[in-house]
Amino acid sequence: MSQTAIRTENLSRRFGRVTAVSDLGLEVPAGRVCGFLGPNGAGKTTTIRILLGLIRPDRGNSAIFGHDVRKARRAALTGVGSLVETPAHYLNLTGRENLEITRHLLGLPKTATDRALEQVGLTEAANRKVKGYSLGMRQRLGLARALIDTPKLLILDEPTNGLDPAGIHEMRNLIREAPDRFGATVLVSSHLLGEVEQTADHVALMDRGRLLFQDTLDNLHAAHPGGLEIRTDRAAEAAERLKTRHADARAEEGRVILPGAHDATEIAALNRELVEAEFDISGLRTLKPSLEDLFMKLTRRLGDQS
Template sequence: MNVLEVKGVKKRLGKREIIKDLNLTVEEGEIFGFLGPNGAGKTTTIRMLVGLIAQNEGDISICGHSVQKDKEEALRYVGAVVENPELYKYLSGRENLMQIARIRGVSKEEVEELIELVGLKDRINDKVRKYSLGMKQRLGLAAALIGNPKLLILDEPTNGLDPSGILDFRDIVKKAAKEKGMSVFISSHILSEVQNLCDRVAFINKGIIQSVEKISDNSVETELDSLTLKVAKDEVKAVTILKTLGNVRDAQIKENEIHIIIEFGSTNIVLKELINKNIEVEEIYRNRSELEQRYMELVEGGMR
């Protein structure tokens, strides 16, 4: 079941098109990462998902309900932390949560479970104005989880957290997704956290999704292969040949090695072509596809 479906969504500000034909789905219990540089359209997308702004074209549906046509019903399934959590600083952490719990008809027992889950038990009765930024992030996450939403939307949720706080946050999100069958849509600029946390990731740039790929064993499952090869001589000639091949996306010389990006499964074709052109290949091996490398390929226009 798809908890979130985004179909043909476009968003314009004046004459400028910010989001261009956005399509994606998030399945039940899936943790879905959303990556891109500043200005790529991440925040605009999230603001549309939670109904803060409307798209110009296309449709966004949550649990089968259109955000544009049936906003109240669609957002009933959503918990979100967008930018900085909105909290009453003059109230305690517990009082903030109970305000939301009363509106949503949630029991005090469930609130206590969430306080335990996000690790605020020792400070929950303090006024929020005394909280650090990291503590506010934890409280905001607890608030978003009230009512057991089907979809949790998080925009840069680890801002202000120290390394141990980031690890705790990762465990909280994984536990929520696994135990509650909750889907998570998370936008973050910390690539290592996305790689350790997410099941799939979408790369967005200039309002267009460049690719949506699975993450398995902390490695990206991609339609492209990253290879390193060493040749006996004529490295420049080898790169020139590689760049003429239709299944080679990029080829660069780095420290006496040639790094190439090719279509998945075409290694033998590339190797045969080099040999036919009298290039003596001494060594060739596949690189593990890390998220950082894939980000550079798709978003920054090539390898570094």
């Protein structure tokens, strides 16, 4: 089996004059949770719909575990569970009855329904009608439907949309645990960059149809270090002093920020210098940039190039 769960090449799709996806080369490694990120209109849903064979690209290819989605659709989509937008359920049927329909359609054994209900924590509510379910429970039922066929790939489009904080928390845990508990690779889209930071180990950032970055979150952070925070009593004065060697040093409410990467030797030397100059140092901390900061940086760079 290929170690790449999803691979797209030069994938492009327009809607009239709008380029929704442009030359997308997405690569999602197997066994990971990949956050598929970007603001509204970035092209995430269009990409997901192409991957699921729901719409055709104008150009390019997409493959799931090595099977071309257009040429070998059945092989590509077997073992793919998806949750795209708000899932539609039969409201007058119970959660279990809804899942039973899917199970019959897929020809799965009876145990599959109970297992899926258990996986999403709906066992106790299984015999209640869905019209009495909260939005979070309906979303979990949608996920149970995606999980019923023990998928090797789960594609989730904005799965926390409209959920309350408790629902978001539950959904996050389910996603984070999917590789270990179900052996599934997950592609999860979101426009909330901070949210995905808590579930994904791999990210693909999109904006205006284009891929800005894809790699592990660790590599993303390593490539874009946040900086060093020095907590001190006279921040403005300390920043001025450090500017002779660190031109971008800046003072902010009781602290100096030195952008970029700084190794242990350098941090120790900075500390010594400030202490010798009689500054009170109450803390030294390496800052991680938020995904939002990185996204702004990457979009700005892209804007400069075009």
